[in-house]
Amino acid sequence: MKKILFISMLLSFSIISACSDKEEKPNVANKPQEEQESNVANKPQEEHQSHENQESSKTNKGNTEASLTQADVLKNIKNQLKTDLSITLPKGLPIIEGTFLSAITKAEANQVEILFFESKKYLPINDEKLKNSQSATVIARLVVKQYQNAKEANEQISFVNFSQNGGQEVDLGYKIKGYQDAGAGSLWTGWNEGRWAIATHTRTDNPEAGMKLAKQAVQFLETHMLPIPKQNGFARLDVYESGNSIVWQNEKLVYTLDSIKEPLKALEIATAFYH
Template sequence: MKPLMRIFIPTFTIILLSACSPNSDAENATNDNKLPAVEVESDATQDPTAHESNQTNPEMTQAEVIEAIKTDLKTNLTKLLPSELPLQNEKYLTATTTSDESHYEVVFYESNEPTAINHETSADGQIIARLHAQKYESKQEADEQIAFENFSELGGQPIDLGYGITGYQDAGAGSMWTSWNEGRWAIATHTRTTDGEKGEELAKEATEFLETHTLPIPKPNGFAHIDVYQSNNRIAWQNENVVYMLDEVKDPMIALEIVTSIE
């Protein structure tokens, strides 16, 4: 192996060489040419046809993603969103949104990699939940969407759900409902008559959960329909002539977890 040779060049020589180097102008030109590339990338993220948020950082928390969703909604309605959504390990939260002055809708997805809000691949993920809000012409029209019921007045077989709450069971056409009221909320579980005990179990589980978790305050009313078979869970409530609804959630207890985190 040849011994390494150390070469010492005086500083002023390096300066002269640098000043005289024919590559200096070329390098400056190369650096100048890099600037427009950055600008083009920035413009692409703001492409109005894509209508996507620039939030793709894998380090973003759920709270930051949800705040980005809220910013993306262009509406005159009060923007209510969950503060937390259930995600599997190593999954990321994303969403698609639509909105106008009297309506908005957010579909939450979990994706395998960080995905911008309203990106063309956002909807490729697994749906977690959908939240939509709609303003009606009158409070009466909004009332009709809720169809609030006082189950103690409707009758049915009374059943103790615990915590001083009485539910009422009613069956017909192969279905069984266990229904009860909590404040201005009307809540009902659905099952088949052949699985009647499962509806009662779900009602008791929901009652226990709601002892430590608070549903949104309705003005005036709200309803929750939760299904043993995870097929048609819907939770809706009024704010005068605006109706908010959460659906597209398979697990009824997760639906309650999400709606009680809305703020």
């Protein structure tokens, strides 16, 4: 009797154990499935994160380009020149707010040329798109040429002492005397400031415009300094916004600024060379 009872208890225990194992087994089998479902669920999130990283990289690049200061661009321009000439560049150029400064550079043994541009979108220095007038606008051209000696360089400057050159004396304000001279349909108003000779040009049928521009230039130079020439400098300012040029000497080097439409802007760019 005891033997039969023991066998019955043993069988009951085995059945309970088998049922227990059967209930637990699916949980073990489901674990890899849960991981798989988790991986599937996370995949789009990872792809989205990767896309965000790419977009962030593009944004950072755009921000870097937008954050380039004029000082950064001018430094890059000087590095692009790869010249042995010891030249000075302006501290900045007057460009429309929200535009970018760039340039096309050219360097030879004794001369460098820089064509400055402003563009609505960032364009690297010497980019081909700068040659497209729809992509960028010329601000100014700078040519720096080295001569054999300072005497030869000085001969390139059309310096005039207007007080000794004659002409009708006029008052330009700020105790500056100007001298007017007319001929061949042109009227010139010239004056001297230090080692600089400055003259405005108009036509004889529009004399007031020449005086007005001369007075504006004198007023501007009361608060702005032109670069100190060694030995002389000459500025030609045109009422009709053609032929504006500013030239000055620095020992054997001669700086020429031209391709500037507005005469007062030409003066503004020239004063940016004062360091």
